[in-house]
């Protein structure tokens with residue numbers, strides 16, 4: 001219960017609902033106890049008339065009418081209180097589920113990129129959905145049935161003991177057996193349902209992958225082997241499902257068997273005591289009803305125990321994530337004003353998940369409003385520089401200064417707000433094109449959106465769609481080409497009007513002519529902004545104020561286009577190579 005104690009704050013927050021729920025349960029249970037008493041009383045009344053103890057038929061009829069009316073009132077009131085109780089407690093569990101999901105999601109947002117590299121998406125999703133649902137069961141059904149059970153036990157058993165101790169003891173003997181069996185059964189059911197869930201996740205992932213990669217499957221004509229893979233996993237899922245339902249099928253028969261035994265005990269022992277004139281016929285009837293009233297709560301003891309165990313395990317997993325401290329901490333509360341000067345001083349950086357040293361002793365200074373181009377072979381560390389400027393990671397050695405201040409001493413939100421980052425892989429949300437661009441500036445008016453799109457040279461393309469900027473992209477929307485996605489992503493950065501613009505190889509999917517137009521537009525847009533262009537083509541670098549060439553994480557060349565063009569090395573090589581390619585066309 002240690003992990004679950006984390007949730008006590010929610011009990012405090014929703015104490016009113018909990019108290020109302022508890023009071024209503026107690027009242028409902030007391031009311032439900034009245035019914036068997038009245039039935040017993042009615043049977044005793046009828047028995048007295050049959051045995052000739054009384055001859056007043058009208059009095060018996062009056063007694064029955066009175067008892068029926070009272071029963072009706074008791075049942076109605078019990079139903080009302082049970083309804084309020086369920087409303088209070090089950091709704092409480094839904095509110096807590098909502099709060100907990102928000103708490104986890106908020107925490108996820110604070111965690112650094114490294115956390116996402118180290119944990120699988122499925123695992124992150126599971127904790128916010130599956131695990132939270134398990135915890136909800138603890139707040140909802142587990143609490144509700146526990147209150148229900150305790151109240152019923154106290155009220156009913158104390159009443160039964162008051163009426164007949166011997167009969168009570170005999171009647172209750174099978175109930176602990178029921179409780180223990182249900183506990184073990186539920187534990188096994190939970191174990192199997194976990195396995196079933198895992199195979200289901202596997203099946204979902206494999207199906208999802210098949211759908212996403214359908215073009216590759218068809219192009220390679222591998223429908224049959226992929227169907228075989230699918231079939232194997234589907235077969236495994238079927239087996240696990242059958243194994244689970246076989247066990248679940250035992251639940252109710254077991255309950256019926258043990259209730260039956262309890263009922264037989266009441267009839268047998270009660271019968272003997274009735275023959276010996278120790279109890280009345282009405283009491284036997286009352287006891288039969290009590291036994292049936294107690295069976296579900298007794299079965300629930302086992303079920304609730306396993307729910308609590310499951311919730312404990314889930315909350316432990318949730319706590320593991322909630323206890324992760326964000327690696328990137330914002331230590332400065334006040335917003336920072338950012339001008340845009342960037343300086344790297346002997347920066348060395350190693351990705352700790354793969355232990356790859358991506359940057360080695362990198363130093364450069366980029367004045368406010370200037371343009372830096374970063375070139376280099378694939379894997380040379382270009383994107384890493386961009387990620388470090390946005391402080392997605394902290395450096396190991398050396399220092400990054402923004403406006404002559406260590407990056408750690410700048411308000412993180414201000415820093416990220418001042419950067420327009422176009423990543424290497426354009427990511428668009430399943431929303432309209434307009435909203436995808438507006439993402440960079442949510443309050444942007446239509447004109448601004450169109451302007452940004454024009455500068456990213458995508459406006460005409462968008463206008464060609466029947467719904468223009470209201471066209472949906474993503475799963476159920478239009479399929480955009482790689483170059484179109486990149487340009488929408490560029491428009492998103494432009495509309496933000498940031499102090500620092502970073503384009504991480506984001507023109508790779510557009511032709512050289514379009515690249516030229518966009519680069520020309522960027523020259524105007526980024527006139528007074530600091531901009532960084534990462535790429536493989538000289539065309540994107542030649543207008544830069546500073547060019548750096550990276551090789552295996554080290555700066556191997558640094559200078560302007562004219563300087564590097566005249567130097568032997570990577571820059572001259574790719575310049576000549578690309579010149580040859582162009583003349584070949």
Ligand SMILES: Nc1ncnc2c1ncn2[C@@H]1O[C@H](COP(=O)(O)OP(=O)(O)OP(=O)(O)O)[C@@H](O)[C@H]1O
Nearest residue numbers: 117351353354356358377378379380381382383384
């Ligand atoms: N998140 C990460 N975790 C671990 N290693 C990484 C991560 N990102 C990049 N690396 C590694 O760091 C090195 C530099 O990668 P980086 O992405 O900065 O190169 P790049 O020059 O931008 O390459 P490309 O031109 O292919 O985009 C590579 O060896 C890469 O495998």
